[in-house]
Amino acid sequence: MFKKTYDWIDERLGITPIWRDIADHDVPAHVNPANKMSAFVYCFGGLTFLIIVTQILSGMFLAMYYVPDIVNAYRSVQYITDEVLLGQIVRGMHFWGASLVIIMMFLHMLRVFFTGSYKAPREMNWVVGVLIFFVVMGFGFTGYLLPWDQKAYWATAVGAQIAESVPWIGKYIKTVLIGGDVLGALTLTRFFAIHVFFLPAGLLGLLGLHFIMIRKQGIAGPL
């Protein structure tokens, strides 16, 4: 049944070469944990991506119940946690996943650094990786505000003051960041929009570049 459907589509669109091109490539011996266990350090990039995928999925589902509004945000989060079926699990996935992404990304960065993989000709991929790092930090900063509880509010208040401490233009950065003079309704909608629309778009674009470059250049050789 599956085979027949696949063949029918393949006959018309020739999809086999497309996915073979993406999926069929040799894994060099020095990055294969089956050969040498310590090669597991090469898994961190892929694990980061796996967790990013679960973040996107759990985030999409959380958005079914969450409301980015100062009156309802906290109560909708409470509703997700206390009442929705497995709501605590799904919120937990997003909550713990957020920290895990940063941990995995950091380990991936350490691996790239200590294997010297950032060196020529892969400097551009390192730069893109650093941009991804900033985007993920942005996710963390904006997402932290969304539950609209005390911790969220004051963490963002501190973040906004840190932004304000930039010489000369700090005041303007803060106003644009929180959407006005007060940390309130406009801040929450702004952070929500950044968290679920702007940053994901940026992240997917950068990840695309990251992956295209690594396929083009291949994994760096053994030490």
Added chain:
Amino acid sequence: MSDKNGKQGLSRRQFLSYALGGTGAFMAATIAAPLVPFAIDPLTRTSGGGFADSGLKESDVKSDFPTMVDFKVHRKDGWIEENVKMRAWLIKDESGKIMAMSPICTHLGCQVAGTVDGNGNPKPSEDGEWWFHCPCHGGRYTIYGINDKAKPPQRPLDLYEVKVEGGKIMLGAISQRKA
């Protein structure tokens, strides 16, 4: 299936692709397992079911014309709980049983109006047997909510479940009547 030597059984390649596919499917299932119940949570919630006090006594309901009543129903909408205004038209049918009709037109959901005078008191119909009129597409119903088949609505007005407790009329869930 047979491998190069013509031996029956699972080839190494096939075994590995099954193992890989199985592992992938397991991982995908682990992620999907909490997400699907999360999304279908509304299926686990029952809508209402309780009765609300209409504010009318049994003796307030007449048998000649329907009596209108506005009452409040407690509703839970996610994290918002509120008392929602509802309207019903009550009449005693030929056997003396109280029926409570919803004023929502069975065509497309506009609110039908009863035939009343300037003070809101019921008065006889002006076009034969038709007593409720819908402002939207000309649907009309008798005092018992039976629809005019020549007009858009194709089934009678819906009915509230009625319960009399100590002379007070309690109204419950709305149900449809057959056309």
